[in-house]
Amino acid sequence: MLDARDIMDVRLKFLLYGILTTLFFLFAGLYFFQIVHTDKYIRLAYNNRLRLIRVSPPRGEIYDRSGLPLAVNETTFSIMGYPLDLDKPYMLSRISQVLSNHGIPVSDEELAKTVKRQRLAPYQVIRLVHNLTMVQMAELFADPEFPNQLFPLPVWRRVYPSGAIVANITGYVGEISENELKNAADSNYVGGDIIGKGGIERYHEEQLRGVPGEEAIEVNARGRKVRTIDSLSSKRGDDVLLTLDTGAQKKAMELLSDYRGSIVALDVNTGAVIVSASSPTYDNNPLAWGVSTKEWHEITDDEGKPMHDRAISGVYPPASTFKALVALAALEENIITPNMTFTCHGSIQLSNRVFRCWRRGGHGSLNLTGALQNSCDVYFYQVGMKMGIDRLLKWVKKFGVGAPTGVDLTGEASGNAAGPEWKKANRKENWYQGDTVNYSIGQGFLLLTPIQLARVYAAIANGGYLVTPHLSPSEFKEPVSIGVSKEKLAVVQRGLDYVVSRGTGSRAGRFGVQVAGKTGTAQNAHGLDHALFAGYAPANKPQYVAVAVVEAGEHGSSVASPMVGEILAHILSHPGEKDDS
Amino acid sequence: MIRFSSLKENLAALDKILLCGVLLLFFSGVACIYSAGSGSSQGGNYAYRQIFWFCVSLCAFMAALIVGYRKFMDFTYPIYFTALLLLGITILFAPSVKGAQRMISLGFIGFQPSEFGKIAIVLVMAKFLNRYPPLNLKTFMGGLLVGIPALLMVLKQPDLGSTLVYVAIILSALFVAGAPMKYLLSFMGLGLAICPMLWPFLKDYQKLRLLVFIDPMRDPLGAGYNVIQSRIAVGSGSFWGKGFMQGLQSKLRFLPEPHTDFIFSVYAEEFGFLGSSIILAVFGLVFTRMILTGMKSHEIRAKILVAGITVWIWFQTFEGIGMSMGLMPVTGLPLPFLSYGGSAILSISIALGLLGSIALESVKPYK
Incomplete structure (x- = not known):
């Protein structure tokens, strides 16, 4: 006759078999992900951390016959931040407060809208404010109230010192349109590039544009740069001197x-x-x-x-x-x-x-x-x-x-x-x-x-x-x-x-x-x-x-x-x- | 109680294969915690803390071994009531972290009563079922009712993962204690039937975890993000792995909670299929040796105790590794031996100490 202990030993053995079976399931799972489908996950891991960044070269400048500038580049700044940081309570109202203290009126509702509009992923950076001058930027960053999670991003802007007087000649630049992108298929343009939209800016686009560089960087989960893997330096565009007086x-x-x-x-x-x-x-x-x-x-x-x-x-x-x-x-x-x-x-x-x-x-x-x-x-x-x-x-x-x-x-x-x-x-x-x-x-x-x-x-x-x-x-x-x-x-x-x-x-x-x-x-x-x-x-x-x-x-x-x-x-x-x- | 003079002799009688397996798992865990921590600004200090916890746990293991499970059995009910009391305090007073109250602070360290509750519930099940074998419906229900208070309190925290561990312990204890299969199966059937009715009581984040378990792409950048990134870490490990300290998913912090919940993902990324299979094999070995300890014992309560401890550790292992591949929902349970966490490693060490004392008692001749 079976003793209670013998029944228990049988049940313990069954328990062990059950446990070992589940471990085998895990083994099969590992085989599935690490052997059968590993290529897919290697690619995903690679894409996760690799970002190719296009380095737009400074555009060539335009001068008149006596060397007066007609189109020049000026550095402006954008304030950037990560959604993870911006989501913190009272962050936006704090930013809004600091900005208004420095004469940049932006309400926290506007900021919230901006964040919402640009939010794609928790690690993708958001542009909060743009077109700030170097002076404004320096003042903001010197302010101890300014949240240190935010950072500046320099952006080249085209400035036409003579503006309307020569607008019909210089033309202007802007972000490349879908049509222009299609027509310039062989010229190494990508969406977001700046292109001449009229006048000299358009006609002499090739000369002014320069050669864009490229930087392959490794980023972490927040999208912050960890290191540069490879880079191709950009070449500044050539200036165009005009006969115009x-x-x-x-x-x-x-x-x-x-x-x-x-x-x-x-x-x-x-x-x-x-x-x-x-x-x-x-x-x-x-x-x-x-x-x-x-x-x-x-x-x-x-x-x-x-x-x-x-x-x-x-x-x-x-x-x-x-x-x-x-x-x-x-x-x-x-x-x-x-x-x-x-x-x-x-x-x-x-x-x-x-x-x-x-x-x-x-x-x-x-x-x-x-x-x-x-x-x-x-x-x-x-x-x-x-x-x-x-x-x-x-x-x-x-x-x-x-x-x-x-x-x-x-x-x-x-x-x-x-x-x-x-x-x-x-x-x-x-x-x-x-x-x-x-x-x-x-x-x-x-x-x-x-x-x-x-x-x-x-x-x-x-x-x-x-x-x-x-x-x-x-x-x-x-x-x-x-x-x-x-x-x-x-x-x-x-x-x-x-x-x-x-x-x-x-x-x-x-x-x-x-x-x-x-x-x-x-x-x-x-x-x-x-x-x-x-x-x-x-x-x-x-x-x-x-x-x-x-x-x-x-x-x-x-x-x-x-x-x-x-x-x-x-x-x-x-x-x-x-x-x- | 073991006489101190025979300590050396007794240590020699311990199951060395089991201990080696556990140590191997533990130090693999320390390496992974170190690797996972190197990506963050805190450096590898979680690994050092884990080694500190190892020393504490070693003392706890020795203490449990020396005291012996029989003494624990004598004090089972006071231990159980203390555990219930601590769980009650946690619910009433502990600060809420990410919507759940799990820790009570002892000034310098946090302490998770639900971990010690696991020891208490294993003990109480062994003691009760030894006294009242669950062979008829009355004693079967009695066995269930003994564990229910602790289970409900953990559920209230809420700590769904630990609740499931408690359920697994209670069921395995009943199973090994010889409960008729018809009772067990009908109880489990009943449990599955009422599961859908519990849905409205779950917190939103718990619902989301279960939903993204079914379809991670439901919320790829929120709740599903962890699952997707963990799967990428495991999958990109391939056969050989990326090598120690080379796992970029954790270094670049794509992998959340790399030193606790997702420690196995770190391991699988760096040591690949080969290393992961070895870990699985070691776990299999550890479980086998644990069950064998129970089979060698002559005491019914010891067998139940062993079953409870083994199922507890197994459940967390299965959950932890399964979760890293997205095969199990995210619950926040630590992976035994590998994950960082003081309370978890301490309670498991005490459990292993009890198991060791069972092994020692069973090799001794009857007096």
Whole structure:
């Protein structure tokens, strides 16, 4: 018979078997995790502690012709903290208190929102406050009340010291967008990178950007750096020096301050852009620092379209400023001679349409220089009819109208050389002689950007060479000869000289330099006429060309010509420290 | 009581395999505590403290051995009431740490009555079931009722892990004492049936622990974080392990509570499948030798005592290692011999002292 003790021993044995079985289960579990699936967990462990950090290089800076900074980098600070620290009771109100003591008003509710928005993981760092200056940061960290769990993170910010004055040229930078990322797939960009969004910042992105570095770091569970495993140093971007004269640009912006319009000035021989002003403008600093949607809409919804660079993408009928080109073309095509005269009776009639001269009473008998000086429309109507649209168009295209000038900025417009083919394709109409008549005084379908017009006048001033406008000297291209004779060009130049010395553009000559140029008043279907003036100085040995286009300025002679005169005088009296000729 | 003159002779009679196994486990634990601590600013001081506790525990072991389990049996009821009293004090006065009251402070050290309660409940079960074998329903229920007060008090703290240890001790004592299987099975069936009804009484963190046990991704950065990180530590250990002091999961503090709850994860990461298997084998050896001690004893109460002690240590081992792989829910129970913790190591040493005295008594001829 079994004793109670024997039964107990049997049960003890069963207990032992049970225990050993459970240990075997644990063994099987270890086999499963450490042998069968170990690769997965090795990878997870590796990803746990490895962070690849992109080290953005300082961006190259932008300077004007005399070394004045137009776009520079400034160090600002963000205050960072870990969720584990921030979750401590009263932490946020304490931070809020310290910040307000130092003149940074942030409520603890705002902080709580910020933390909530950025909270992804307990070990992922959160940006509490940003855009602090070095001084603010130093003060905060010297305060014994400031929680020592928080730490500063230096951040490069783009600053544009001249702001709105050159915003259309420098452009601005911002975080790369999804589309830009897609388009730049092969250029080693990643989300969060800063990229040029317009102007020089965009056009010279490659040069300015530098080479980003990379740092592989080991982090602990809080995301704090333990050590650097590997690193690739970054390379600072190259600076870009511009031909722009900030002083003259500022002057141009002042002249345009009451208007919408543009002033462009080029070196006639090289095409270097000295001034490229567009009004109204905008401050590009907030854009580079990141604006709210509301602020962004305030800029983009502005009726004056401040971000529209009128200098290179505003298109206008050249109006009478175009007559200089027609005159040269007619001379070259031997349609007229310098001394051939036409008589102006105030208008001409073409079948049943009447084309008037701006001077109702007529100019009487005029030769070429007289016609330019008085801006006689009837003279050029007749020249245009004699020459015909095809020959006119040939010369218009020779002067680069209808194609971008190639200036190193983004968003340049082509303008429109128009002509019969264009009209057929776009308006489904034939070209009439009346169109040619209008065309010969720069009206109708013909459209130029201010910089294209400046380039046309640069060619007239420099002896017939088409320049490539550029802001960075590295973009200089050898001017291309249009193929005009010096004698014929001299006739046109004399005519332009008379415009200022004794004709419609006399207001351009009141600033102490000898200007030659041409006024223009472009009909505007949407309102008051646009005022234009294109001219160069000094008239006898041209160095700079300038164009002013004033939207709804009404009269080229009274509004636009003094602007050109003043800008040319300014440029000639304030020569840049670096000569670009 | 053993005469002091024969102490040397008696020590020679102890189960050396068992003792070696325990020492091996303990010093593996010290190494892991040292390794786990090296990642934090406190350095390895938990390891030094553990060695201090080892010295204290060694004295306690010797004391228990010398006093002998028979003397303990004589004073079982006073011991049990003292334990209940201490547990009561804990509930009433102990400060709440992470929502639970488990420690009472003795000025310089914290003290966990629930650990000593384990000794008390093992003793009381052995004594009671020896006197009233649970062969009929009345004595079976009596055996259950004896343990219930301690169990409820631990549950109240709340300390779910220790409660489960108490349940395991009570059931194993009844089982070994010869309770009919129909009673045991129906009691266990009843227990499982009322488990869902206990759900509303659980604290939120306890519910969360059970939920993340089922699906750690339910809260990967909160309650599930521990489970996921521990599993990564174990899994990335591979066959050979990363080597002593090379476990990055604990060094970089991805692993929470590396020196206590998750000590096995530290070990498994650094010593791999090979080292972990050895630890399991040593545990298996230790349990076998413990059960054998019980089988060799001629006393019923000694057998029950051995069963209780063995199941207590086994349960915490199974839970601790299972938890490191996410195979068991997180309870906060220390892994016997390996985890840092004064009360735990001390109470286990006393238990081993009692076990040793059983071994000594059984080799002695009857007087």
